[in-house]
Amino acid sequence: MPPHSFADRPAAQPPERGAVDALISQTRRLRGGVDAVRRDTASAEDDPRFRWQRALCDLAVHHLDDLGQQLGQLREGLPPDLVPADAAPDTVVPAPPAGAPSPAERGSLLSRVGSAEWNLLTDEVDWSDELFRIFGRTPEDGPLSLDELPSWLFAEDQGLLTAMVTDCLVDGKPIDGEFRIVRADGSVRTLHMMGEPVLDADGCTASMWAVLRDVSELRRSQRAVRETRDSLQRQRHIAQTERRLAVELQEAVLPPWRGSLRFPQGGQASLDLAAHYLPSGTGALIGGNWYDALHLPDGQTLLSVGDLTGHGVAATSGMAMLLGALRGMAVAGVAPGALMGWLNQLLDASAQPALGSALCCRYDSRSGALSWSQAGHSAPLLFRDGVGRPLPQPDGVLLGATSGASYGQAEEQLAPGDVLVLHTGGLAPSFSDPTGPDGDAAVQRLLALGPRLSAARSAQECVRIVAEEFGETDREDDACVMIARIDA
Known part of the structure; x- marks a missing residue:
């Protein structure tokens, strides 16, 4: 209509x-x-x-x-069912173009819009075919009168419909609102109703016309x-x-010191230390990276860096557990190789399985000897007279990778003026093989800094050089770097 x-x-x-x-x-x-x-x-x-x-x-x-x-x-x-009965004989309703989908093929798109008119003078109700489909009724069931319509609505929506219809019929206000109906099959549909009063020649309300749109899928x-x-x-x-x-x-958990840390020991040389944490490129990922330096009861110095897999609270809490165990065993005098074995057993037995790489060094200032072990980690880089090189690497697999793994231990003699660089993975975007310097872009870039690092006057200046080199890199992960400088 x-x-x-x-x-x-x-x-x-x-x-x-x-x-x-x-x-x-x-x-x-x-x-x-x-x-x-x-x-x-x-x-x-x-x-x-x-x-x-x-x-x-x-x-x-x-x-x-x-x-x-x-x-x-x-x-x-x-549509044919909406053509006025008194239309001119030559009125032609255009046919759908060739290849256009039929109403059945368009399915719910056509069935979401229907129209109705309630005649107040004759009590006649006229619904379009689409409106019958919206309500789940057949033309044989007949259309709903304005008195019957509220019974199909949710109880809380009935007052809204009554107010809209009253305003339309009494005050001539247009209808524009939504309500929910419960169909005979139990399904719920949300309808948007827009309508207006239809006036007779005397300006009185003769009927109410409305378009009802099924907006259930839209809502x-x-x-x-x-x-x-x-x-x-x-x-x-x-x-x-x-x-x-x-x-x-x-x-x-990480050491509270900022800038340089110096251990004035009773040997031939003192140890000048500095470290820096470099966040990921986005700054959103907090991983299990750590660096640590600890003066041990026997006069030696513990140096360690490592990285536990994962990010967030789980990774940092796991890192805290691992670092606490490492410190305790180092204070008890456990050598680096054996210490890595115990850490591997601890991580293997953890309630939250994870993998970790670690590097643990003990430096004796009296003899200048460095004892160290690694678990799937890059070797320390030793810079002497402007030239850097990775230290020969002992055997060691990732922590938590296999039960009962054994870890080798290497020795190196350090001299005054030497610079030792320990770092975790993730310094450079293309970090690949942590155990092979040829496959690690970060190692190659660090080695290229050899002349500048050897010429630096403090460990803190060395860290600043490294931070300038890698600080602006678009890293996918966070990283740590710790530098130990042997002073005479």
Whole structure:
């Protein structure tokens, strides 16, 4: 049924078909582009960011489908069941173009829009076929009167419908609102109703005409957008909280000293130490990297760096456990090789399995001897007279990789003026093989700094040189570097 018009309303002119066809083509192209974006986000089911993006795409697709349907109806003219009975004999309803989908093929798109008129003078009710499908009724069931309609609504929505109908019939106000209905099969649909009073020649309300649109899928998409946005905000809040906890735990565990640390020991040389933590390129990933220096009861110095796999609180708490065990065994006098074996057993028996790389050194200032062991870690770099080289590496697999692993131990003699560089993986973006200097871009770049590091006057100046070299690198992971300078 076509909408009735007020007496003073000018007759509407049909739009030109070519202009509508152009709009339909543009809508189809845009719909195809949005659908392509939606397919690209379909593979990440567990990521709230992708779920939110996919929900937005679904919502946009529904809008574009509705727009395309409405433009199609505008192009095709009135459906047969809406052609006025008193239409001129030569009125022709345009047929759908060749190849256009039938209403059955378009399915829910056509069935989401229906119209109705309630005649107040004759109590007659006229529904379009689409409206019967929206309510899940057949024409044989008959349309619902204004008195029967509220019984199909949710109890909390009945008052809204009653108020809208009253305002329309009594005060002549247009109807614009939504309510939910429960169909005979138990399904719930959300309808958007827009209507207006139809006046007779005397200006009195003769009937009420309305268009009802099934917006259930549209509202579902909007709810999905809200829910995924809320989920994303919760995930972001959780991530921020976990990162803050990880940072606080890391700061509590790593040595509190900043700048240089000097151990004035009773031997031939003193040890000048400095270290630096380099965050990841985004700054969002807090891993299990550590550096540590500890003056031991026997007069030697413990130097260690390492990295536990993972990020966040789990990685930093695991790092704290591992570093605490390392310090305790070093204070008890356990040699680096045996110490690595115990750390491997500890990590292997941990309730939260993880892998870790580590480097542990004991330096004796009285003899200048350096004893060290490694577990899947890059060897220390020794710089002497402007030339750097990795120390020959003893055997050692990643901590937690295999039970009962044994770890070798190497010895090196250090001399005054030597610079020792210990670092974790992740300094450079292309970190590959931690056990082979030829495969590690970070090692090659560090070796190239040899002349500058040997010429530096303090360990802190050496760290500054390294930080300048790697500090602006777009790292995918965080890293630590510790430098020990042997002073006479």
